[in-house]
Structure formats: C-alpha cells, structure tokens
Amino acid sequence: MSEATPTTRDGSASARIAEAVRRAILSGEYQPGERIVQEELAERHGGSRIPVREALRQLESEGLVRLVANTGAWVQSLTMGQCSEVYQTRERLEPLLLRHSAEHLTDEVIQSLDGLAQRMENSQDLEEFLELDRQFHFTTYRAEGTHVLRDLVTRLWNTTQPYRRAYTGLVDAEHMRIFHDDHHMLVSALRDGDMKLAEQIVAIHIRRTRVNLERHPEIFPHTTPDQE
Amino acid sequence: MSEATPTTRDGSASARIAEAVRRAILSGEYQPGERIVQEELAERHGGSRIPVREALRQLESEGLVRLVANTGAWVQSLTMGQCSEVYQTRERLEPLLLRHSAEHLTDEVIQSLDGLAQRMENSQDLEEFLELDRQFHFTTYRAEGTHVLRDLVTRLWNTTQPYRRAYTGLVDAEHMRIFHDDHHMLVSALRDGDMKLAEQIVAIHIRRTRVNLERHPEIFPHTTPDQE
DNA sequence: ACAGGTCATAATGGATGCAATCAGTCCACT
DNA sequence: AGTGGACTGATTGCATCCATTATGACCTGT
Numbered sequence: 001m002s003e004a005t006p007t008t009r010d011g012s013a014s015a016r017i018a019e020a021v022r023r024a025i026l027s028g029e030y031q032p033g034e035r036i037v038q039e040e041l042a043e044r045h046g047g048s049r050i051p052v053r054e055a056l057r058q059l060e061s062e063g064l065v066r067l068v069a070n071t072g073a074w075v076q077s078l079t080m081g082q083c084s085e086v087y088q089t090r091e092r093l094e095p096l097l098l099r100h101s102a103e104h105l106t107d108e109v110i111q112s113l114d115g116l117a118q119r120m121e122n123s124q125d126l127e128e129f130l131e132l133d134r135q136f137h138f139t140t141y142r143a144e145g146t147h148v149l150r151d152l153v154t155r156l157w158n159t160t161q162p163y164r165r166a167y168t169g170l171v172d173a174e175h176m177r178i179f180h181d182d183h184h185m186l187v188s189a190l191r192d193g194d195m196k197l198a199e200q201i202v203a204i205h206i207r208r209t210r211v212n213l214e215r216h217p218e219i220f221p222h223t224t225p226d227q228e
Numbered sequence: 229m230s231e232a233t234p235t236t237r238d239g240s241a242s243a244r245i246a247e248a249v250r251r252a253i254l255s256g257e258y259q260p261g262e263r264i265v266q267e268e269l270a271e272r273h274g275g276s277r278i279p280v281r282e283a284l285r286q287l288e289s290e291g292l293v294r295l296v297a298n299t300g301a302w303v304q305s306l307t308m309g310q311c312s313e314v315y316q317t318r319e320r321l322e323p324l325l326l327r328h329s330a331e332h333l334t335d336e337v338i339q340s341l342d343g344l345a346q347r348m349e350n351s352q353d354l355e356e357f358l359e360l361d362r363q364f365h366f367t368t369y370r371a372e373g374t375h376v377l378r379d380l381v382t383r384l385w386n387t388t389q390p391y392r393r394a395y396t397g398l399v400d401a402e403h404m405r406i407f408h409d410d411h412h413m414l415v416s417a418l419r420d421g422d423m424k425l426a427e428q429i430v431a432i433h434i435r436r437t438r439v440n441l442e443r444h445p446e447i448f449p450h451t452t453p454d455q456e
Numbered sequence: 457a458c459a460g461g462t463c464a465t466a467a468t469g470g471a472t473g474c475a476a477t478c479a480g481t482c483c484a485c486t
Numbered sequence: 487a488g489t490g491g492a493c494t495g496a497t498t499g500c501a502t503c504c505a506t507t508a509t510g511a512c513c514t515g516t
Contacts, residue, residue: 012297012499014285038468048501049468050278057242057282061289063376069240070468070507085376092320148291148313152380240469266498276471277498298477298498 013047018055020045025064025075026161027127032077033221036065063159078163080213080220086160087210090153094206095199097141097149102195104142110191113139117183126169130161136183140190140202166219167212175212182208241275246283248273253292253303254389255355260305261449264293291387306391308441308448314388315438318381322434323427325369325377330423332370338419341367345411358393364411368418368430394447395440403440410436 021041024030036056038049045052056073059065066076078086116136123129134157141150171179182205189198213219249269252258264284266277273280284301287293294304306314344364351357362385369378399407410433417426441447 014499015297039466050500053469054282054285057285058289061286069243071509072467081373082376088324089321089377089380092324093317096316096320148310149317152317242469265496278470281499299479300497 012051013045014051014054014058017041017045017047017051018058021055021059022062022064022158025059026158028162028165030075032075032162034075036073036075038073062155075162076159078159078220079222080217083160083163083220084210084214086156087206087213090156091203091206091210093149093153093156094137094141095203097143097153098199098202099195100143100149101141102193104144105140105190109139109142110187113187113190117180117187120183121180126165129168130165140186163213163219164209167209167216170216171212178208179205240279241273242279242282242286245269245273245275245279246286249283249287250290250292250386253287254386256390256393258303260303260390262303264301264303266301290383303390304387306387306448307450308445311388311391311448312438312442314384315434315441318384319431319434319438321377321381321384322365322369323431325371325381326427326430327423328371328377329369330421332372333368333418337367337370338415341415341418345408345415348411349408354393354397358389358396368414391441391447392437395437395444398444399440406436407433 021030021036030036038052038056041052041055042049056065056067060067060073064076066074068074113136116132116139120129120132120136123132138150138154141153143150182201186198186201186205189195189201249258249264258264266280266284269280269283270277284293284295288295288301292304294302296302341364344360344367348357348360348364351360366378366382369381371378410429414426414429414433417423417429
C-alpha cells in the first residue's frame with residue numbers, strides 16, 4: 001500500500017508482489033472468488049505484468065490463488081469439504097510441530113503466550129482477534145531448524161484464513177468461552193512441561209473449531225461447482 | 229505415472245515445462261544441488277525464458293527447486309533433518325488419507341494392489357521399483373473429492389524422491405524383506421476391511437523407512453549449510 | 457421475443473531486447 | 487607468495503510489444 005517506492009534495489013519484484021497479494025488475501029482485502037487482474041496489480045506496484053505473473057504462479061502453488069489458462073486468476077475459494085480437510089490435516093500436524101517446539105518454549109515464551117491469551121479475551125476487533133490468535137499459536141511453534149513442517153502449517157493457516165474470519169464473526173459467547181479456555185489450558189500444560197497433554201489440547205482445539213465450522217455451511221458459497 | 233502430477237489442467241507452456249522439470253527431478257535426471265539454467269530449459273522446450281521462469285517459481289513453491297535472486301536456480305537438496313521431517317509429516321498424514329480412501333478401495337483395486345506388490349518383489353530395476361512403490365501407495369490413496377490432502381502427500385513424496393532413490397539402492401535383503409511384508413500386510417488389512425490396522429501399518433511402514441534413512445547420513449551431502 | 461451466430465473488446469500467454477547483478481579471472485599492490 | 491580490487495563474461499530480472507484466447511454485446515434469422 002505505502003510501498004510506492006519504485007526501487008529496483010532490494011529483493012525481486014515478483015517476491016514483493018507475491019508478499020503483498022498474500023497479505024491482501026489474508027487481511028480480507030481480497031475475498032475468495034474475487035477476480036485478480038494482472039495489469040491492475042502491475043500498475044499498483046509500478047511494474048510490468050511479468051513479475052505479477054510469477055507472483056501469481058507462486059501463490060497458486062501455495063493454494064491462495066486459482067489460475068485458469070487464458071482466462072484469469074481468482075482468489076482461491078474452498079468448499080466446506082476442502083476447508084474441513086485442511087483442518088483435519090492441521091489436527092494431525094500441529095501437535096507434531098508443537099512437540100518439536102517443546103525445548104524452545106522457555107518461561108519467557110510462555111509468559112508472552114499468557115499475555116497474548118489475555119489480550120485475545122479483551123479484544124473487540126475482529127482483525128485484531130485473528131492476528132492475536134495466529135500469533136498465539138505460532139508462538140508455540142518455535143521449532144528451530146525445522147522449517148518444512150512450520151512452513152506447511154503456515155500454508156494451511158493461510159488458505160483457510162478467510163473462512164476463519166467469516167466464522168469468528170458469528171461465533172456465540174459460549175463457544176468463545178470454550179475457545180479461550182482451550183488457550184489457557186494449553187498455556188498451563190506448557191508451563192507444566194506436560195507436552196503430551198499440550199498436544200492433545202491443540203488437537204482438540206483444532207477439531208472443535210472444525211466441527212463448529214461445519215455447522216456454518218452458509219460461510220461457503222456453493223457457486224463454483226468445478227473447483228479442480 | 230499419470231496420476232502423480234498435481235498441476236493444473238491447462239496446456240500452457242509454463243505448466244508443460246514445470247511438469248517436465250518435475251519429472252526430470254523425480255526420475256533422477258536432475259540431481260539435488262544441480263544448477264538449472266533458464267535459457268537451457270527454454271531452448272530445450274523451444275520457447276523463451278518467460279514460461280521457464282514461471283515454471284521455476286511454481287516448482288520452488290512445491291519444494292523441488294531453490295531460487296536465489298539474481299543468481300540462479302538449483303534442484304532442492306534436503307538435509308537429513310529436513311528429510312526426516314517430511315517422513316514424520318507423512319507418518320501423520322498418510323493414515324488419514326488412507327482412511328478417507330477406504331470406501332473407494334473395491335475388490336478390484338485391492339486386486340491390483342496385490343499385483344503391484346508382487347511385481348515389486350520381482351523387480352530388479354531400481355527405477356521400476358521406485359515407480360511401483362509409488363503406484364502401490366497412491367493406489368491406496370483413492371480419496372475422491374479430497375484433493376487437498378492427496379496433493380499435499382504427493383508433494384511430500386516428490387521432495388524426498390531423490391533420497392528414497394539413494395537409500396533404496398543400498399538397502400540389504402533383510403530390510404527389503406520387511407519392506408515387502410509391510411505391503412502384503414497392508415493389502416491383507418485392506419482386504420479384511422480393517423482400516424484401523426491398515427492405518428497403523430502405513431504409519432509403521434513410513435516410520436521404519438525414516439529410521440532406516442537416518443542410518444544412512446552419507447546420502448545427505450552436508451555441502452550447503454545455508455539452506456534458507 | 458428468443459435462439460443462434462458473429463464480431464469487437466479486453467485480458468492473458470509468450471517472444472524479444474535491454475539493464476542489473478553475480479561469479480570467476482586477472483592484475484596490481486603489500 | 488598472498489591478498490585485495492577491478493574487469494569481463496555469463497545469467498538473471500524486467501519492460502515493451504505482439505499473438506492468442508475468452509467473454510460479452512450486437513445482430514440476424516426464425
């Protein structure tokens with residue numbers, strides 16, 4: 001947005017554009033199903049369409065964008081089934097990632113987790129809430145040297161972010177209470193060094209969210225039957 | 229062999245080139261750490277560098293290629309730790325994928341699994357063996373409508389293929405016997421409809437392979453310490 | 457009025473050409 | 487002889503231009 005500087009200096013333009021579009025999708029600025037026009041992006045970033053196209057290819061591989069040859073690009077939209085699949089995948093992977101992170105969860109880190117959980121309870125803004133939630137969980141995923149798994153989990157979060165946003169907007173007080181309790185229980189388990197319990201809590205937390213999501217099919221527009 | 233590609237269905241040049249390079253990496257024609265020159269690829273496919281660059285971006289996102297700005301592209305090489313990580317991920321995901329595939333595993337499919345397992349035991353050629361192994365497992369991953377998880381697993385297989393090749397080349401007769409037994413046990417469990425057991429077998433099968441891989445650090449050259 | 461077909465517009469896909477950057481080599485200097 | 491720096495060849499990054507394709511409007515015919 002404020003990146004109007006036409007510097008050819010730092011990293012490549014395609015990387016910058018990919019980053020910008022990714023952020024726009026995650027922030028809700030672009031919504032699932034929305035058309036992405038190459039030239040518009042090129043103009044916005046002060047370049048030609050070449051780096052834009054490379055960025056879109058990359059985002060397609062990340063699952064954030066859908067490309068159709070000779071036709072165009074759209075922000076990827078998921079069916080409820082696909083979204084559920086991602087959550088089932090997360091349910092299996094994030095406990096594993098948490099386990100690998102165990103040794104890096106110092107008292108200091110756990111302290112900041114406590115702070116994040118508190119701020120979430122006080123948060124009134126949807127976007128802030130989503131950001132805090134993400135920060136909270138990824139703070140527990142500190143595994144160093146293991147980039148593969150964390151990058152994978154990051155992508156899974158990214159592709160489902162629009163639906164997490166939509167769902168969070170209409171969750172009731174009771175479920176929100178449970179949501180926060182999960183977080184506090186997770187912090188307690190980590191503080192006690194009970195990783196076995198911590199893994200279970202994460203898995204249940206993700207599963208609970210998935211089940212709740214599946215109760216809101218209205219979040220997933222069934223407009224595009226052919227989704228590849 | 230035609231089922232192993234997660235690419236889009238369009239026939240654009242960049243998709244074709246990505247497919248070709250992917251296949252070259254999986255077949256061992258390109259080896260980890262090997263330099264990839266854009267112009268060479270462009271010439272080989274009778275085009276310009278533009279689609280080549282898009283293909284490389286895509287392959288980078290898939291974890292098969294490593295790009296460095298203004299410098300070049302290399303076939304991605306993994307450390308033993310990263311490879312192990314992928315196997316741990318597979319150990320969690322493939323049982324889940326298998327479970328989702330249960331309803332599609334008809335008698336006919338199980339019959340073909342039996343055939344594949346047999347052909348593997350008789351196979352003397354390394355490349356054929358690898359291909360049959362891949363076909364065997366992906367034949368069990370028939371989940372329809374669930375493309376997310378299967379594509380993910382496909383990518384995990386792809387990124388570790390070179391090391392699977394290197395390892396398979398120096399496995400002894402005893403381990404090979406166990407390897408085949410796993411396959412036969414899996415077919416039996418599927419034939420009995422005992423999905424719980426089948427999931428366990430797959431998990432153990434993957435774990436066993438990982439542990440064996442970790443006994444062969446010589447497969448992983450430690451030449452590139454800075455791996456992003 | 458509706459169905460079918462034709463054409464114009466717009467957006468994408470790709471080729472060529474030029475500027476920027478990196479790697480290796482050679483040379484000067486200590 | 488070893489070290490540091492400039493130069494050159496090679497390669498990547500990007501912009502401009504042209505070809506191709508899809509989409510939607512318009513028109514014609516029934």
